């Protein structure tokens with residue numbers, strides 16, 4: 334039996350795994366250990382001597398999965414990874430990762446999901462506190478302490494670098510730390526616990542949290558799972574949570590009465606076959622297994638929080654899923670969340686959303702009765718100073734996000750579908766769709782009884798006060814009236 338210690342590091346595991354594989358040592362003959370686990374009299378037996386022979390090839394999919402799993406806190410991860418590697422290569426099971434019911438594969442995927450959730454929580458719940466000024470740069474300095482479930486500091490540091498690029502900060506966790514000084518992102522060891530000094534910044538977070546608190550989305554159990562109590566002591570807003578929860582039921586009942594109508598569509602969706610075809614054409618099932626399509630909206634929403642089908646999740650705050658009654662007769666689809674939508678986690682709440690609300694009201698459509706969503710669920714932007722400038726999603730990003738949109742369509746089954754801008758129409762109808770060529774009712778899409786393609790409200794915003802804007806606004810209103 335060979336006992337090996339891996340220094341919590343993917344590269345270290347990879348090197349050792351490669352040598353073992355080349356020497357043909359089976360997983361049953363190895364004990365993988367964490368540093369410090371070793372008994373007093375035990376020592377490593379030396380690894381097989383290095384060889385120049387090429388190691389058996391493995392797919393990128395496995396390597397990327399393994400690199401993520403290396404950040405899991407489970408002590409069994411190295412053994413599980415080596416067993417999977419062995420089965421994929423010398424074991425002759427090259428399609429193993431497609432067999433999602435295999436116990437090893439399903440465990441690996443579950444671990445990846447746990448890491449994704451942990452990353453999402455860290456993005457949402459790190460709270461910086463001001464600790465003074467950096468004498469070298471003259472910039473304000475901030476610190477945060479956070480306790481993730483897994484070793485995810487290296488996976489999240491870039492997100493904070495992009496988001497808080499204008500300030501100097503350091504984040505400490507028990508298993509790693511990171512700091513940014515405007516020029517260099519540094520990684521360091523973990524620390525036991527850092528007492529971050531109290532600061533006025535708390536007040537800002539409290540104000541922000543109160544303003545985004547949405548009682549209709551409140552599910553106490555889900556919220557406590559999402560924001561476990563262990564994080565609460567680091568959150569300045571935590572003492573507001575109990576009172577907001579208790580005050581929310583009444584508000585929610587009022588909102589339900591206002592929003593919900595009896596289901597009109599019910600039964601099987603006549604477009605189901607067509608929609609399924611749309612998703613399979615894109616061959617995205619590797620990211621989102623087929624059996625997730627068609628589950629209730631809450632399931633989809635929950636699953637989408639972990640979506641990593643394209644790189645946009647890396648810089649965005651989180652997934653912005655659609656919202657509205659799940660039996661809405663009208664579904665509105667935009668391009669992607671903007672800056673404000675990204676921060677608040679809700680579609681169409683920024684300037685374009687406010688303009689849209691005005692036109693919907695003018696057209697006699699109550700937004701609260703519509704299901705509102707986007708073709709792409711993460712904000713794509715380039716940082717410019719403190720601002721984040723919108724960038725349009727590319728065809729690959731649109732297609733990777735499409736299963737979520739189709740899933741929403743399958744669940745809501747709207748009678749009328751309104752597509753704002755070319756991205757939405759390209760996602761669902763035709764990758765070359767041009768609003769300038771086909772505007773208004775689009776025939777024979779098979780997506781809903783009535784499908785309307787029109788310009789995006791942000792196009793109207795970009796026209797500012799030009800005479801053209803008046804003309805365009807009138808056309809936009811006409812398109813919305815078609816829907817009603």
Ligand code: URA
Nearest residue numbers: 667668669671680681
């Ligand atoms: N633009 C969109 O397309 N969607 C939003 O949610 C906001 C702006």
